Amino acid sequence: QVQLVESGGGLVQPGGSLRLSCAASGSRFVIYTMGWYRQAPGKQRELVATITPGGSTDYVDSVKGRFTISRDSAKSTVHLQMNGLKPEDTAVYYCNGKDPIIRRDYWGQGTQVTVSS
Secondary structure (H helix, E strand, O other): OOOEEEEOOEEEOOOOOEEEEEEEOOOOHHHOEEEEEEEOOOOOOEEEEEEOOOOOEEEOHHHOOOEEEEEEHHHOEEEEEEOOOOHHHOEEEEEEEEEOOOOEEEEOOOEEEEEOO
């Protein structure tokens, strides 16, 4: 069973930075497309950023230029560097891994990010 464990959330002032990390168990990480989603209170979960096994990235428009997703296949870890944080970035952030062979999604438990003065 693959497990994804997030870390790095917290409280930060507007304009500040946080770095989220997601550590994956198992040996198939290198073939997963990894992503970060977020869910704010009363809203649907939305895709924030993705990174393919080859390193191609994609972002939702609202975070382009502020967030950067990266992966370290040697450590089976994916990161989300968040700069220029805004109150509207406040949400629970979830790590996601997609196995293309067995077509299965894996989710972490979520980490809270709160942007407030």
